[in-house]
Amino acid sequence: MSFQFWFEFASTYSYPAAMRIESLAVSQRIDIEWNAFLLGPVFKAQGWNDSPFNIYLAKGRYMWRDMERICDALSIPFRRPSVFPRNGLLATRIATRFKSSMWIPNFVRAIYRANFADDLDIGDSAVVANCLAQLGVDSDEVIATANSDESKSLLRSQNDIAAQLNIFGAPSFLANGELFWGNDRLEQAFQWLTTGEKLA
Amino acid sequence: MSFQFWFEFASTYSYPAAMRIESLAVSQRIDIEWNAFLLGPVFKAQGWNDSPFNIYLAKGRYMWRDMERICDALSIPFRRPSVFPRNGLLATRIATRFKSSMWIPNFVRAIYRANFADDLDIGDSAVVANCLAQLGVDSDEVIATANSDESKSLLRSQNDIAAQLNIFGAPSFLANGELFWGNDRLEQAFQWLTTGEKLA
Numbered sequence: 001m002s003f004q005f006w007f008e009f010a011s012t013y014s015y016p017a018a019m020r021i022e023s024l025a026v027s028q029r030i031d032i033e034w035n036a037f038l039l040g041p042v043f044k045a046q047g048w049n050d051s052p053f054n055i056y057l058a059k060g061r062y063m064w065r066d067m068e069r070i071c072d073a074l075s076i077p078f079r080r081p082s083v084f085p086r087n088g089l090l091a092t093r094i095a096t097r098f099k100s101s102m103w104i105p106n107f108v109r110a111i112y113r114a115n116f117a118d119d120l121d122i123g124d125s126a127v128v129a130n131c132l133a134q135l136g137v138d139s140d141e142v143i144a145t146a147n148s149d150e151s152k153s154l155l156r157s158q159n160d161i162a163a164q165l166n167i168f169g170a171p172s173f174l175a176n177g178e179l180f181w182g183n184d185r186l187e188q189a190f191q192w193l194t195t196g197e198k199l200a
Numbered sequence: 201m202s203f204q205f206w207f208e209f210a211s212t213y214s215y216p217a218a219m220r221i222e223s224l225a226v227s228q229r230i231d232i233e234w235n236a237f238l239l240g241p242v243f244k245a246q247g248w249n250d251s252p253f254n255i256y257l258a259k260g261r262y263m264w265r266d267m268e269r270i271c272d273a274l275s276i277p278f279r280r281p282s283v284f285p286r287n288g289l290l291a292t293r294i295a296t297r298f299k300s301s302m303w304i305p306n307f308v309r310a311i312y313r314a315n316f317a318d319d320l321d322i323g324d325s326a327v328v329a330n331c332l333a334q335l336g337v338d339s340d341e342v343i344a345t346a347n348s349d350e351s352k353s354l355l356r357s358q359n360d361i362a363a364q365l366n367i368f369g370a371p372s373f374l375a376n377g378e379l380f381w382g383n384d385r386l387e388q389a390f391q392w393l394t395t396g397e398k399l400a
Binding site for chain 1: 246256258259261262265266269366367368369379381384385388
């Protein structure tokens with residue numbers, strides 16, 4: 001049984017997914033593999049140089065309103081970031097390099113809160129360092145390791161895997177290899193682990 | 201209290217929405233306004249000359265698989281159409297011109313079944329005529345009326361209204377003026393009619 005969570009730190013709908021996935025998974029005794037990746041290269045391959053929510057205005061306007069409704073229903077704080085999309089490169093390198101560390105889920109949530117609740121620049125290494133420090137992690141060491149050539153190369157490979165898995169947006173979930181896209185499909189993706197044989 | 205259902209006959213996700221909306225609405229005593237429209241002009245305004253599911257391959261591949269899962273879960277027959285997207289112009293003119301007729305919900309479902317369950321060419325007036333005849337409607341008269349200049353102009357106005365409402369995809373729902381997009385938001389849209397004051 002395998003469950004992968006693919007998320008991008010600038011992705012709006014990844015935020016509620018990241019905030020709620022762990023408590024849902026624990027209640028169902030599901031282990032999650034946390035996979036940060038970058039949507040930029042995915043979008044570039046589709047001919048977009050910006051978030052489609054910025055390119056397609058009506059869709060973007062709808063998304064911001066939808067985010068308000070979703071976060072309100074989940075009682076998650078939400079403030080529309082003054083800059084969108086924000087640069088999540090450093091945070092993504094950290095999440096990729098330290099994927100199996102105990103503190104990763106808390107780090108991921110701290111970065112999302114910084115971006116979507118506190119309107120902080122998650123591209124600023126001081127903001128990232130602060131998120132790490134809150135968790136009692138040695139931020140200098142982690143950031144230096146995340147900026148090494150090895151870590152950069154690891155993230156490129158991670159993004160190649162996302163492309164090979166046909167991931168085209170975030171959040172995405174892979175439940176025993178079956179792809180689900182969107183925060184609103186999280187429950188179905190979990191359900192797939194027990195009922196998926198029907199269509200497989 | 202007003203509830204509008206905006207759908208496009210070629211739209212895959214509009215199919216399950218159209219098949220299930222009436223029974224859900226009846227159980228909640230909600231009156232639905234059925235609004236057919238054309239996505240073509242909406243997509244053209246965004247720079248697309250084809251369905252985004254054809255333009256963006258990974259997204260399209262995911263959508264077809266997702267449709268299988270959704271229709272399976274709802275026990276709705278589904279066969280991937282051999283031509284996509286199909287030309288729903290005549291059916292849309294009929295649905296727009298005869299919007300308030302008693303037979304419209306059945307007609308809408310018959311067209312969707314033809315497209316997504318029976319793989320028939322809904323752009324063929326014989327197929328449309330057959331859908332009408334099944335309902336005991338005079339197909340010759342309805343089709344002639346739908347092809348009049350008045351009906352063509354009515355559909356253009358209908359599409360203008362969709363654009364003014366910031367509708368960018370199908371299915372869309374307007375619950376007391378609040379926009380929801382996607383088959384998976386139908387329940388939330390209905391709920392908005394009773395709880396919507398919270399965020400309004």
